[in-house]
Amino acid sequence: MNTVDTRTKILDVAQDLIQRVGVNAMSYRDISEAIGIRNAGVHYHFPTKDGLITALLERYSDDVLSLLDQIIASPESAETKLRRYFALFETTLLSGNQDKACLGGMLGAENESLDAALTEKVANFYRANERRLAVILVEGQQSGAFKFAGDAETMAVLVFSTLQGGMLLSRVKGDGTEYRAILERLVRMLKG
Amino acid sequence: MNTVDTRTKILDVAQDLIQRVGVNAMSYRDISEAIGIRNAGVHYHFPTKDGLITALLERYSDDVLSLLDQIIASPESAETKLRRYFALFETTLLSGNQDKACLGGMLGAENESLDAALTEKVANFYRANERRLAVILVEGQQSGAFKFAGDAETMAVLVFSTLQGGMLLSRVKGDGTEYRAILERLVRMLKG
DNA sequence: GTCTATAGCGCGATAGAC
């Protein structure tokens, strides 16, 4: 059953391509060939490339943050929530057995070559992640599961930095297990 | 006094451009215009783009690792060495008052759109950094300055991940002070 | 909503003069 509409197919394929090769190495032709229509057909749905990328980031951000909110709202312990957060990026974003970067990380790296309005959207995606991470960290602090000095906000930024850097490094080195090892170690550090 | 030869000028300009906009948004024309020669003049020194990028990464890797070796060989404490390591990426690589990414980070993000041989060179740059970080961490462990559970190798990868992720995030958010805050917090965590 | 066809440009790269 293939009831997915073309607009969604375009977004799916574009996201996959960007996560693999980057924004500037992905073309309308790549997209059109992958879904079996022509160049002009893609332009019908997304007249400009910056518009396509903007729509893509919005969908991605909504999806990830919504999954994150589900994790936060669950009755699990803070430590489990944090692990599920890390697993989200490991499986959903490094999914499909091939090495994919985080869309947010890739757009961040290439952000200076994109529409200026996109920079703020990418930054907001980062901030939204950090805000949710801070909630989990505070919860763990209060329950005694996490023990660390200083404010949870800075720690949340540190955790998100490690997550993003860990994905980058694991992908380049071709060792998918490294990401897990890095964040497992980080959890242990947070537990004190 | 301008005694810098053209080959060096090309490498300097290309590196600056890649650190800002990425490999795939940088062109021979950008380079030639920046140094005041023509497209063909750049091709004389670097016939292919992959060759140029390879030469660039080699120079960059040699420079960074040599500075790192100097830091390690210095009589400073392990904590000071680690701070100097972080400052190296903060000042030398985010230099020139504008937001630049780490060349290694940028090539890592865009690595799937580059010559396959470059992937291994980028990975080796990461590993070389991690190896040196591990030396500093072990030194700090032995002197009692650092206290952490588990092997220094995994911790070195965690530290390098945080450094790379921190540079990415700070750059996108336009807040250069964030990088420093993240790594300052990491140092405090390592001190236990 | 997708097609054919094409405009217009920037790209990496090369030949050959100087």
Added chain:
DNA sequence: GTCTATCGCGCTATAGAC
């Protein structure tokens, strides 16, 4: 070692038929 000139291609994007 840098130049002019150019090739051939891929790109984003658009016009107009179906």
